[in-house]
Amino acid sequence: MIKITLKPSSITIQIELPKISIDQGLCTGCGICGEVCPFGIPQSNSNGKFEIVEPERCTECSACKRNCPAMAVLLQERKGCGCLWDARARSKNPQGDSCCG
């Protein structure tokens, strides 16, 4: 999604990429991403390659990215586990430890 905001003094272009996507040029269709994703978001398409369906359901666990042999998964890796206490710890100390047991 691209947002363009026009203000009297400046133009701001905000490019919002989806959380996660697969580079169709690099994907070899091996299917590892589909095997490791616990939410079944990568799905094979008609070209025999994999693409991300419903990227908003991604929890950024980076399993697909880490295990893709072709490095075709585009994802901003984030540390943390997606819980309030982790977010709280990280807002105080971004380099901190994980919180959970």
Place this chain on the structure above:
Amino acid sequence: MRKLEQEPDTYDEKFTALTKGVNIKVKDWIIEQIGTSNSILEVGCGTGVLAANMALKGNEVIAIDRNFQMINTAMKNYPTEKEVKLTYQIGTVTEMPGEESSKDIIVSTFMLSELRPFEQQIFLRNAWKKLKQNGKLIIGAEFVPSGFWKIVFGIKRWWYKKKLRRLRLPSTSRVKWFTNYLEPIGFKIVVKEKWKHGSIQALELEKVVKSAENEPGYYRPAPRRFKGFKGQMQIYKCIFTGQADHIPIEPGIYQSGQPDERSPVIATANYLYTYIRVMRALKGVDAWVLCVDSRGINVWCAARGDDFGNKQLIEAVETSGIEKVTTRKTLILPQLSAGGVAAPLISSEAPNFPFNLLYGPVWAKDLPQFLKDRPAKKPDKWKLARFTSSHRLRAFITHTTFLLRKIFLWPTIGLLVLLSVLSFIHPFWISKFWRIGEIWLWIILTNALIMLLFPLSNFTRCFVKKGIFFGILNTMLLGGITWLLHSSLYLIFWNACFYFWLAFFFTMSFSGYTMATSPGEIQEEYPTFRKIHLPLLIIGVILMLSGIILF
């Protein structure tokens, strides 16, 4: 000790104060034990006091420390009074300098508690390799004493741990299992000296060569029971303490059934709950189970927090010697560890890694069928993580106990004390004790509401919105309960804000269990959450307390 390490100049002074001078006694004892003209390696030399003294006694000393600043400080204190053979350099237990079988003595003081269990084993194995035949390893460290003093020690450790937690520093680990490693790896205790009721000990160990191939042995933890009453109690313990406590078991190789060299090899985390679930799921299957050191954290959280990744996997495979017991070339990992493990990188990070990695099912219960079928592509039921009602029920128990322990315990104690004092002054307050019980009932009911109706909130991924949704529902629910108990509309009015806050806050806190959000999303929501949460909490508590006074 890590706290002291940050300031090398005052390290010795503060550490002596911490051990009440015992560290000096330990060092004097070690100086007595070593002779002259030996080739000595000191691991974890700190400010170099011991290394300098050993060198002054006429020994050739190489002293290493992983901390650059410590080496710097040690260099400043380099002995000048006479010519010595002393070298300082940066090094760790995994990278010790020197040829194999070249050292007469290896010394280490107060370092063991800085090492995790596998690192202690690596240290012992590497020291074994560097020592000559019948060479000595002298260790001074903090140990867990036995009998009555174990309790005293436990309390002290708990206190230090709390203190370090506040300072956000990692604390040292207890040296629990160390003495078990000695014999299997190839050391025997020659002399043992104790101070402070055994909470500080020095051991003189001798290298023992057992096998013909001149290699140190491998340690394997004792089999751990997972069946029966005790196992069930441990399951409950984990469910009740889950979010707050890590419960590690010894990392290493465990056996399911009677595995042989053709049996599958399965890796998992060393959280007690994980271990029991995996072992129970494997009932009737012969397999090797390798518990990596995830610091007692479950697979999913450990993988996302750098506690279950390539580093831990490589360490576990190398230290346990798992490739010696199997001819299999495939290591089966839990699917949820994929967020930490990067299979394509393993061969570059550990060129001699003996296994190919294969991701098994998400849940341990599907392992036996997975091992039988070995499908090239897993069916959906083995690879999708759903937040089912049984997961929700367990999450409800864990989350409720977590909140009661970590958030509401001290306010409750405070209220009890306050009410007790007030009751002495005037008997009017005695009847108000019930209201504390009522607050605990609200906490449990709010959690139950979120657990039961969580799927209804799937209309949004935003937890702040989910929180508001449950806040409204909860105000109605608890309002109804209050009406049943007190038949007072005024009281409902005074409490409403608190009811709303409870559900709003609990929903946010529940987010970690749901697998329905991501670190990015929740970190973005956090500032908004705070803006709503703090005023709600303050107003809610003031109104609720006024309600207690008035009604």
